[in-house]
Amino acid sequence: MSAFNQTIKETAGLVEAALDKFLPTQDGPLGRVADAMRWGALDGGKRLRPFLAVAAADMFDVSRVRSVRVGCAVEMIHCYSLIHDDLPAMDDSDLRRGRPSVHKKYDDATAILAGDALLTQAFEILAEEETHPDGAVRCAIALELARASGKAGMVGGQMIDIYAEQKDFDLAGVTQLQRLKTGALIRFSAVAGGIVGEGSKDEVGALAAYSEDLGLAFQIVDDILDATSDAEALGKPAGQDAEMDKATFIKLLGMDGAKSKAVELIDSCKAHLDRFGDKSAPLKGAADFVFERKN
């Protein structure tokens, strides 16, 4: 295993343990939604977003107790979005992270409620004093997450994805859609690490620039994997973009053009971190990981 894979695995272990504590099983009528939250959030995924939050915070010597909480908050939002995205009213997907999606394992109502509860618990975690003793810092992180996940961010991107007449989208249109749908949470992750670390405006700005390029590269790779991989390797259905005639980077740039664009973005995202010197190695490693990932 490469040194970076070992590092992201270690962080994922910390996040898994913290999520397990945040999401205990429960007796009585709430047991079902508690179990569904655990099914949707535990034991799966690359944990890329929490890794970005923790690695960015590490550059400012933030304690892992704090940074892992920020990482758990963004992972909970991500997991809620996947649970809702898999519902029959959206992507209608039976498979997620290589196992039945939450509505398949439970039912639609339970999946909706489990997603809602993960969404709200993310903000609960950020608001608690253990995340940062300074209420203004906690508020700044929560504000950033609200913007990244709501109508001006991920939800807005999902809305455009579902309802816009995508066949007419040009590169600017696809880029804007993906910046919102996938990019906003990736951007939040790195930026939140800088905020919890009380970085300067310029330092947080550099993290924003890094994660904006990284988010787009992530999406291009996602398009490539959707077109070239299979459900077994991805742990979710493949070939959906072409089936639904979605506007993707591959459709607009061709496969080679999309790959070149991803390489360009990976190079430029790393360059934004040069000001942090050696401390930025894990975040630069994350960029290579995004490019080389197979699921």
Ligand code: GRG
């Ligand atoms: C339902 C509000 C709402 C939003 C859904 C993010 C999203 C919006 C839907 C997910 C659909 C999708 C497959 C988008 C492509 C990019 C993406 C978010 C992939 C999944 O993220 P990974 O690869 O997944 O980080 P893991 O499982 O590793 O966490």
